[in-house]
Amino acid sequence: MVINRVGPPVRGRDFYGREAFVSLLSEKLRWGNVLLAAPRRFGKTSVMYSLIDDPRWDYKVIHADLEALTEPAELITLLVVELARAGDSRLSKIAKSLSYFPRTLWSHFTETFEEVVLMEVKIKLKEKLRPRWQESGEELFKRVAASQTTIIFVLDELPMMIDRMARSEACRSDAKTMLRWLRALRLSPSITNLRFLIAGSIGIEHVLNELGEISAINDFEKVRLDPFPAKVAAAFINDLGATHNLRLSPQSKRRMLDLIGTPIPYFLQIIFSEVAKAHAQDGAPVTPGRVEHIYRDRVLGVDCKMYFDHYYGRLREYYQPQEEKATKRILRELGMAGLLSRDACYQLYKEAIDGKAETDEFNRLMTWLENDFYVRYQPDARQYEFSCKLLRDWWLRHYGMEVSV
Ligand SMILES: Nc1ncnc2c1ncn2[C@@H]1O[C@H](COP(=O)(O)OP(=O)(O)OP(=O)(O)O)[C@@H](O)[C@H]1O
Numbered sequence: 067m068v069i070n071r072v073g074p075p076v077r078g079r080d081f082y083g084r085e086a087f088v089s090l091l092s093e094k095l096r097w098g099n100v101l102l103a104a105p106r107r108f109g110k111t112s113v114m115y116s117l118i119d120d121p122r123w124d125y126k127v128i129h130a131d132l133e134a135l136t137e138p139a140e141l142i143t144l145l146v147v148e149l150a151r152a153g154d155s156r157l158s159k160i161a162k163s164l165s166y167f168p169r170t171l172w173s174h175f176t177e178t179f180e181e182v183v184l185m186e187v188k189i190k191l192k193e194k195l196r197p198r199w200q201e202s203g204e205e206l207f208k209r210v211a212a213s214q215t216t217i218i219f220v221l222d223e224l225p226m227m228i229d230r231m232a233r234s235e236a237c238r239s240d241a242k243t244m245l246r247w248l249r250a251l252r253l254s255p256s257i258t259n260l261r262f263l264i265a266g267s268i269g270i271e272h273v274l275n276e277l278g279e280i281s282a283i284n285d286f287e288k289v290r291l292d293p294f295p296a297k298v299a300a301a302f303i304n305d306l307g308a309t310h311n312l313r314l315s316p317q318s319k320r321r322m323l324d325l326i327g328t329p330i331p332y333f334l335q336i337i338f339s340e341v342a343k344a345h346a347q348d349g350a351p352v353t354p355g356r357v358e359h360i361y362r363d364r365v366l367g368v369d370c371k372m373y374f375d376h377y378y379g380r381l382r383e384y385y386q387p388q389e390e391k392a393t394k395r396i397l398r399e400l401g402m403a404g405l406l407s408r409d410a411c412y413q414l415y416k417e418a419i420d421g422k423a424e425t426d427e428f429n430r431l432m433t434w435l436e437n438d439f440y441v442r443y444q445p446d447a448r449q450y451e452f453s454c455k456l457l458r459d460w461w462l463r464h465y466g467m468e469v470s471v
């Protein structure tokens with residue numbers, strides 16, 4: 067029984083096929099800090115929830131979503147608040163013992179559970195911590211270190227927070243200070259029961275490189291979350307069909323998998339959802355031909371465009387204008403050709419860049435594109451292809467024409 071869910075993190079029985087991965091991750095966290103690397107929508111947050119819902123050893127998880135944060139005081143505030151509301155008396159005790167914890171306001175929150183009160187707690191605490199966030203953070207981590215419990219701080223979307231800070235003149239130096247401060251803290255010999263799990267949907271190396279802080283997380287072990295293996299993808303479609311009473315012939319299932327290409331769980335959820343919706347509306351049998359139409363008209367069409375738009379939008383947000391221009395050129399040509407040699411990509415890059423094209427810059431750009439799941443490199447043939455068939459089809463459908471950036 068697995069419910070078709072498109073969008074939010076999946077939990078419990080809907081969290082499919084990642085048992086081995088979560089075991090590996092939790093073993094790694096036993097001994098050190100982990101960077102969970104995967105592009106947008108691969109299932110990172112769901113994996114983190116699984117660590118919380120189904121602990122493999124004796125640890126407690128504090129999950130903090132940093133996507134919208136822009137200053138260190140907000141980070142400390144969020145960690146303190148999450149600790150206080152963790153639902154575990156040992157953890158809330160740690161939070162409440164902090165010299166700066168807003169006890170009266172917090173009692174008000176626990177009496178009412180009103181979101182506005184929680185917001186007020188966060189704002190007040192942040193303002194209090196702003197002038198002395200390092201000291202306050204140290205107090206927090208010292209208290210954690212003194213407890214018997216191992217605590218895993220999950221910093222979801224830390225790269226986005228750092229990136230946002232790095233782009234603002236006012237916050238850029240704070241970003242560097244915060245990274246160095248966190249690193250010193252992790253390496254402190256007196257802290258042994260504290261772990262960090264960082265996840266991000268934009269390559270953190272890219273962000274740190276821009277900031278000149280590439281060594282800031284070199285004490286983290288990188289663990290990659292891959293797409294589903296082919297067998298798991300096939301079983302997943304089967305189970306979705308069984309749960310939702312959708313009769314799918316082996317040929318139709320095969321066609322769904324072939325059309326998607328690389329079996330990213332989110333993409334599987336999307337195609338299944340579109341096929342199920344079409345069937346619910348007209349009751350017509352799901353044949354391979356019908357699946358193909360649904361893929362062309364719906365999955366690649368305007369109805370589902372928003373599911374994939376971040377791939378395009380992200381280029382403007384996270385790449386320099388010259389890189390964005392070169393990338394769009396390369397991806398368009400790659401979409402049409404299917405495969406391009408590294409040299410051909412370099413030629414396109416040179417044409418798109420105003421001024422002198424540096425090979426180092428080109429090499430770095432191609433690494434980022436690989437990391438951010440746009441392209442895949444075949445080292446033996448020295449050529450690139452789109453990382454995934456669906457992405458290539460989608461790119462050609464919506465961005466196959468020359469665009470000026
Ligand atoms: N293990 C899984 N089983 C079933 N579906 C999954 C699984 N992992 C991810 N999905 C699908 O992918 C979607 C996104 O999952 P999740 O939010 O965990 O990804 P994410 O990598 O954190 O995304 P983002 O980068 O946007 O934060 C889910 O709504 C679901 O459709």
Ligand SMILES: [Mg+2]
Pocket residue numbers: 110111112222
């Ligand atoms: Mg996420």
